[in-house]
Amino acid sequence: RKEVEQDPGPFNVPEGATVAFNCTYSNSASQSFFWYRQDCRKEPKLLMSVYSSGNEDGRFTAQLNRASQYISLLIRDSKLSDSATYLCVVAGYSSASKIIFGSGTRLSIRP
Amino acid sequence: SAVISQKPSRDICQRGTSLTIQCQVDSQVTMMFWYRQQPGQSLTLIATANQGSEATYESGFVIDKFPISRPNLTFSTLTVSNMSPEDSSIYLCSVDGTGGPYEQYFGPGTRLTVT
Numbered sequence: 001r002k003e004v005e006q007d008p009g010p011f012n013v014p015e016g017a018t019v020a021f022n023c024t025y026s027n028s029a030s031q032s033f034f035w036y037r038q039d040c041r042k043e044p045k046l047l048m049s050v051y052s053s054g055n056e057d058g059r060f061t062a063q064l065n066r067a068s069q070y071i072s073l074l075i076r077d078s079k080l081s082d083s084a085t086y087l088c089v090v091a092g093y094s095s096a097s098k099i100i101f102g103s104g105t106r107l108s109i110r111p
Numbered sequence: 112s113a114v115i116s117q118k119p120s121r122d123i124c125q126r127g128t129s130l131t132i133q134c135q136v137d138s139q140v141t142m143m144f145w146y147r148q149q150p151g152q153s154l155t156l157i158a159t160a161n162q163g164s165e166a167t168y169e170s171g172f173v174i175d176k177f178p179i180s181r182p183n184l185t186f187s188t189l190t191v192s193n194m195s196p197e198d199s200s201i202y203l204c205s206v207d208g209t210g211g212p213y214e215q216y217f218g219p220g221t222r223l224t225v226t
Contacts, residue, residue, distance in 0.1 A: 034213065042219070043217035043220050044215075046208065046214055046215070046216065087154075101155075103152065103153040104153055
């Protein structure tokens with residue numbers, strides 16, 4: 001089993017729709033969780049951290065479910081500019097070397 | 112967040128040769144990281160570069176193949192040695208963000224093609 005697993009997609013949704021992705025992780029000792037966004041042929045960029053209590057940033061909501069070992073990202077009122085690959089990142093061992101990137105979920109927003 | 116630049120942005124190299132990738136940060140940082148992203152894949156950490164000490168390599172990566180220098184707090188290089196087509200990849204450097212050691216900010220990457 002991979003340490004971090006994501007549905008690769010692609011998710012193809014119309015503009016204005018709500019879309020959600022999940023990401024599962026295998027190590028229950030993981031402490032820190034993030035969502036990154038990667039545009040085609042660009043570097044990944046931090047989208048948001050995922051806190052135990054969940055967090056919201058505008059149209060984006062991230063949640064953590066420790067019992068089931070997954071994190072989620074919800075995008076409301078999707079825009080064309082949201083089209084990208086969304087990478088789930090899990091970390092929290094004793095050193096930064098234990099940052100694990102998921103393989104990403106591709107999202108395509110159509111007009 | 113720090114501004115990170117990489118050189119070269121892309122290169123096409125012949126097998127058996129070596130390429131050194133430079134990473135420059137606009138502020139002093141303790142730790143710099145080198146990642147590889149193979150076509151269609153996610154990122155894999157190659158090593159962590161600390162100023163004044165040997166780089167720490169992840170499983171599957173060795174110093175002879177990927178020597179790293181970290182001469183000061185704003186600069187690092189990664190060399191891909193004795194290249195083969197399997198080394199064709201995007202190589203990215205990153206630094207920690209202000210939010211903690213796991214928030215990573217990446218350079219634009221170096222796209223390497225080995226023929």
